[in-house]
Amino acid sequence: MEQANKGRHRLKLLDTYLSLDTADLAKDCKAISIFTEDDATAPILDRLHELGIRFIVLRSAGYNNIDVAHAKQIGIKMARVPEYSPNAIAEFTIGIMLALNRKLIRTHNRIMEMNFSLDGLVGFDMNGKTVGIVGTGKIGQVVAKILNGFGCRLIAYDPIENNELKKKYEVVYTDFDNLCRQSDIITLHAPLLKETKHMVNEKTISCMKKGVMLINAGRGALLNTQSVIDALKSGQIGYFGMDVYEEEKGLYFEDHSEDILKDDKMARLMTFRNVMISSHQAFLTDTALRNIADTTFENLHKLEKGIAFDNELK
Numbered sequence: 001m002e003q004a005n006k007g008r009h010r011l012k013l014l015d016t017y018l019s020l021d022t023a024d025l026a027k028d029c030k031a032i033s034i035f036t037e038d039d040a041t042a043p044i045l046d047r048l049h050e051l052g053i054r055f056i057v058l059r060s061a062g063y064n065n066i067d068v069a070h071a072k073q074i075g076i077k078m079a080r081v082p083e084y085s086p087n088a089i090a091e092f093t094i095g096i097m098l099a100l101n102r103k104l105i106r107t108h109n110r111i112m113e114m115n116f117s118l119d120g121l122v123g124f125d126m127n128g129k130t131v132g133i134v135g136t137g138k139i140g141q142v143v144a145k146i147l148n149g150f151g152c153r154l155i156a157y158d159p160i161e162n163n164e165l166k167k168k169y170e171v172v173y174t175d176f177d178n179l180c181r182q183s184d185i186i187t188l189h190a191p192l193l194k195e196t197k198h199m200v201n202e203k204t205i206s207c208m209k210k211g212v213m214l215i216n217a218g219r220g221a222l223l224n225t226q227s228v229i230d231a232l233k234s235g236q237i238g239y240f241g242m243d244v245y246e247e248e249k250g251l252y253f254e255d256h257s258e259d260i261l262k263d264d265k266m267a268r269l270m271t272f273r274n275v276m277i278s279s280h281q282a283f284l285t286d287t288a289l290r291n292i293a294d295t296t297f298e299n300l301h302k303l304e305k306g307i308a309f310d311n312e313l314k
């Protein structure tokens with residue numbers, strides 16, 4: 001952030017999340033920059049406005065943590081970074097698929113214990129498998145491109161169909177229930193909205209193929225975590241990769257190695273061999289971080305100057 005700022009603004013870098021308790025740290029500032037775990041709901045926005053905050057620049061693409069309508073109403077202008085590297089998230093998603101399928105973590109751990117046996121390490125060919133992509137926006141498109149290279153059959157659910165994907169990679173659009181029924185692997189890249197919250201739940205999981213692989217590098221609440229745990233216990237879900245978690249706030253991005261884990265769902269998820277957990281890491285490449293910082297300051301500049309642009313949240 002300091003490099004990207006190029007000395008244009010006076011920066012106050014804070015190692016804490018935005019909440020009602022921490023909002024006052026923005027005193028004497030005109031703008032704040034927030035990330036996914038920061039809470040920018042109405043009462044907090046009101047306090048920030050009282051303190052003189054007029055601009056909020058999100059360093060993320062997703063903006064479900066900010067009450068956009070309320071911010072607009074009280075005259076706070078906002079912008080986000082809609083694209084910093086869809087490749088980063090898509091490539092990580094494929095990494096989770098391969099790690100789960102080919103049991104790479106287990107293999108490595110086993111070999112570190114001098115156990116070179118192959119028992120229990122059988123995977124499956126990605127080639128020829130049906131992958132259901134939920135949300136074919138910037139990230140979903142790159143996922144489709146990579147999986148097409150693997151020879152997967154691609155189906156997708158998105159209210160807006162992408163003709164280029166249909167033509168280039170023979171992606172077939174269908175409804176969500178049908179996608180659940182047909183897919184060997186389901187990967188979630190839709191934004192978290194009222195309509196998408198818990199779209200993966202007991203009912204939709206029951207339509208899925210037994211032993212399906214489910215990957216969530218979108219937002220935690222796209223799925224009902226308890227339903228996924230139940231389905232892992234019954235074997236209905238055969239593999240689960242989660243880069244994002246409904247209850248990630250206060251847990252992810254922090255070192256809790258000295259703490260007692262109080263989150264029972266996370267504790268249960270950690271016991272499954274066929275679950276891979278990462279802590280909202282899919283975006284984390286050097287390219288993405290540079291793009292995030294550069295775009296954040298460009299956004300701030302445009303908001304200050306009143307220049308109309310696509311990254312503004314309206």
Ligand code: NAD
Nearest residue numbers: 062135136137138139140158160189190191217218282283
């Ligand atoms: P995008 O806006 O380019 O694409 C989202 C797509 O979802 C669009 O095509 C949209 O039409 C579609 N969509 C909207 N409503 C839908 C619905 N009800 N069902 C299915 N699809 C629907 O966004 P993107 O850049 O591809 O990012 C997708 C999501 O990934 C973000 O909203 C964010 O939550 C998440 N994300 C995660 C990470 C990470 O590090 N894990 C990083 C960036 C983004």
